[in-house]
Amino acid sequence: MVGLRQKGLAVVFILWFGSAMAFSSPPGGRHLSLPKANREATEGLKEAYAAYVQGQYQRAIHLALEVYERWGDVEARWYPKWVLRLGGKELPDPHDRWAVLGATIGGKFPFPLTMAVKSTFPSYLLARCYAALKDTKGFVQWAKRLRELGYEQDDITRTYLLPHPSGEKPSVMPPKEVWRPLPLKFREEDYFILVPLDEACKVLGLGCSIQPNPKMAGGKGIRVTKPNEPNVVYRLFLGRPLIERLEGGKGRTETLAYAPYEENGVVWVPFYWLAKQAGIRGWEVRNGKIYVAPK
Incomplete structure (x- = not known):
């Protein structure tokens, strides 16, 4: 029983820090503790994080710089809105890592709380954005700042080499006059565009089974x-920010920046991931609709 419990703890830690490595802050190493972001800074970093994940790199840079110039490197930690709706007042402070871990191990919620917490800080987001843009000068500037915060070179190298959720943007995009609106409803939560999975798959030409x-x-x-x-x-x-890719009997786990969730019988998923699978080169929300670039 003890062995199983220890194994479970190890899995929780691996998933927790693996998710952080892919999308929020660099893992491991000895580094300086960052001040807790206030409400305004947290909101700015939430929006910057969503912009980065959804491929809006210049927008993310603008937002992250605004926070950095006002408050410096502060750490934002938050729960997505769907988690807040389910957990309510029972949720521990997302900045209290041990309370979050304890609630996860105790099985208090129907999803692993450690995987629900999102976190980031300005310098890391800026380094990731410049890496996605292949802007070496910009990346080096913010990599230097990460070193000042105590991050090791291996962590900084991973910051540059890790794949980006929306990939690299094409150097030339078709004019927006030829982009077409999708007949697809959506909702925006935590600055992410979410769509009903079954409807979106039909519109995008993907197969789907629920x-x-x-x-x-x-x-x-x-x-x-x-x-x-x-x-x-x-x-x-x-409720898990994970995707398992199966091919020829072999599986590979990938990280999803916004966990799918079900509400009133509808499974909501982040549009950026489906767009990537459908080969969409660019997309944006305009006039209450999702517009996509020609393939």
């Missing part, structure tokens, strides 16, 4: 397929 499965997270087995990769299946997990 079936009851008590063995899966949230009691649903969720699969997404692409017509150009018939042997590849993506498994999504309700």
